[in-house]
Amino acid sequence: MLPRDWSLRAAALSYPTFIHGLASLSPAYIERESRARARRALLRAAQRVPAYAQFLARHSTPTDPVPETSKKNYIQAFPIESRCVDGRIPYARVAIDESSGSTGTPFNWVRGEAERHHVHLLVSYFSNYCFGRRPRITLNAFSMGAWATGVNMGLAMQRNSIVKNTGPDVAKILSTLREFGPGHDYLITGYPPFLKLLLDTARSEGFVLHDYRLDALVGGEGMSEGLRDYLQRNIRNVFSGYGATDLEIAIAGETPLSVAIRRLARHDPAVRSALFGEDSRLPMVFQYNALTHHIEVNAQGDLLVTITRRDMLSPRIRYNVGDQGGVARYDHMAQKLAAVDIDIADFVGDADEPSLRLPFVWVHGRRDYTVSVMGANIYPEDLEQCLYADPVLAELTRSFCLGLSDTQDGTTRPCFAFEIDAEPTSDIQDKFAASITSRLRELNADYRTAFDEYPEAMTPEVQLHRLGAGPFAADRDRIKQMRVFKQSRAAHGTSHA
Known part of the structure; x- marks a missing residue:
């Protein structure tokens, strides 16, 4: 049996040593070692990380002895120091990173x-x-x-x-x-x-x-x-x-x-x-x-x-x-x-x-x-696939996002917004609406079924915005583009109903 941390020492030696070492390992060995190393990491954290020991004491049950951790139940529940080994942050050779805040408030990570x-x-x-x-x-x-x-x-x-x-x-x-x-x-x-x-x-x-x-x-x-x-x-x-x-x-x-x-x-x-x-x-x-x-x-x-x-x-x-x-x-x-x-x-x-x-x-x-309408889940990945299936629309588009829009009669509909490098016109908007809706029906079975049953509710509102306008104004202060936005009424911009 090779020492459990042999791969780290091999990595430090050279790239050829590391890559050929990995190539020599069987899938079964990799799986077995992965589980053993995960178990070791768990035991070490339970012994030396105060926050994790407290987390297990609070959340571990006979049916779920090692509950999953998340930003909500672990990161936000314990201070940074207690989440570190031995409950402290060394004052040398440590860097602090900040998350992008793409899902809300940015966090710091040591x-x-x-x-x-x-x-x-x-x-x-x-x-x-x-x-x-x-x-x-x-x-x-x-x-x-x-x-x-x-x-x-x-x-x-x-x-x-x-x-x-x-x-x-x-x-x-x-x-x-x-x-x-x-x-x-x-x-x-x-x-x-x-x-x-x-x-x-x-x-x-x-x-x-x-x-x-x-x-x-x-x-x-x-x-x-x-x-x-x-x-x-x-x-x-x-x-x-x-x-x-x-x-x-x-x-x-x-x-x-x-x-x-x-x-x-x-x-x-x-x-x-x-x-x-x-x-x-x-x-x-x-x-x-x-x-x-x-x-x-x-x-x-x-x-x-x-x-x-x-x-x-x-x-x-x-x-x-x-x-x-x-x-x-x-x-x-x-x-x-x-x-x-x-x-x-x-x-x-x-x-x-x-x-x-x-x-x-x-x-x-x-x-x-995820954006859900009439039981159908629509994802940014869906919208991106539809967009890049049409090279003409793809070349016009700088960014896109999706959300929900409430009409005057209270109907909730999907809303797709596109940031384009052109002056929005009804002709361009019609092309976006026709292409995206048609391709989404082909791609997403849930959307296709819901569209057939509720065509008025599932026909998307399509918005076109100039660069940096509408919901895309917020991208100026972000390192990643926004993909889902919240709105209760149709936002200002060129819209297609």
């Missing part, structure tokens, strides 16, 4: 030096695995400052590239590309909508991106395959990482294999159903190192994450961030594919890097972002 070092290693290794080990320049367009992703991404990428931390500044990125020229490989990191804005701005200014060798590493929110297609008009490869500020930024990542599986499911409803169930949303599909992250799924379909490393200053045990999805061992995913006559080996190919038999985690989206 992280020790060792855990940040490990995350930086994993991010740099993930980049090597997906984009190769050629010399490159990284333009880090994640928001800088107190937020977790921007600063840590910049530090991580310094391990294997030249880095310029531009933040989400289109002009700085384009000027850097002009100055350094097309003779380099470039990796651009940022939120998916920002990458779209970058490409749209370059196109409008006549900047020829096809002359450049560009790759992109995105994160912070989901990305539809339609958006990936849009970005890959000018960017060779686009891969996404999965994380949460509540936990850490390097929980899982897209690989060429996971993307191939997702794209297959995109076009084949039978494959999607066999792999991911009947949810209308095409989930993001990642692979993850279960030796450092143990992921479970509760009865409601929420992901529960335990970070099993011993370097955590503020441990997370069975933490529910509110993301809905599922998990599968590598060989179990292969069996699911085989059941629909697909051989997983067909997607592995002759890559430069070894195939990793790591487990898969898929993420449908955040539970808080």
Whole structure:
């Protein structure tokens, strides 16, 4: 039996040692070790973290001895110090990150030096695995400052590239590309909508991106395959990482294999159903190192994450961030594919890097972002898929969000708002309304059924807004775009009923 923390020491040695070590492990061994490490993390937290010991004393029952933790029942219930090992925050080598506040109030999160070092290693290794080990320049367009992703991404990428931390500044990125020229490989990191804005701005200014060798590493929110297609008009490869500020930024990542599986499911409803169930949303599909992250799924379909490393200053045990999805061992995913006559080996190919038999985690989206009308759930992921299925509308659109609208007679209807880079007209609005409604009926079975039964209530109100207007005015002060808004009456803007 290898020492339980052998993978961390191997990671510190070199990338080839780490990646070939992972490739040598069987799915069964990874699962067994993941459970053992999660158990060890639980016992350590119960012994050394005052808040977690109190949490178990309050909430543990014979039928639920290790209840899940969340922002509400754990983070907000105990002070920061008591959630740390030995009930204290060291006054050296500790960083404080702030969450984006995308679901409400921002929170502060403390992280020790060792855990940040490990995350930086994993991010740099993930980049090597997906984009190769050629010399490159990284333009880090994640928001800088107190937020977790921007600063840590910049530090991580310094391990294997030249880095310029531009933040989400289109002009700085384009000027850097002009100055350094097309003779380099470039990796651009940022939120998916920002990458779209970058490409749209370059196109409008006549900047020829096809002359450049560009790759992109995105994160912070989901990305539809339609958006990936849009970005890959000018960017060779686009891969996404999965994380949460509540936990850490390097929980899982897209690989060429996971993307191939997702794209297959995109076009084949039978494959999607066999792999991911009947949810209308095409989930993001990642692979993850279960030796450092143990992921479970509760009865409601929420992901529960335990970070099993011993370097955590503020441990997370069975933490529910509110993301809905599922998990599968590598060989179990292969069996699911085989059941629909697909051989997983067909997607592995002759890559430069070894195939990793790591487990898969898929993420449908955040539970808080659901809009329900007449029993039908509508998700931002649905709307994004519909939008990017129409290239003309996609090119016009800077952002979108959805909510509910109450008509004068008290009827509640879905409301879809789009921020567009054009003057709203009734003609453009009619195109949005017709395209989005038609594609949503095709995509979402619940919406289709409800529309057939209650056409007046399910016909969406479509709003078009100029840049920075209406509900999108709030995006100026946010690092992520808003996806769900609250309204009781139709908001001002060009509307379609």
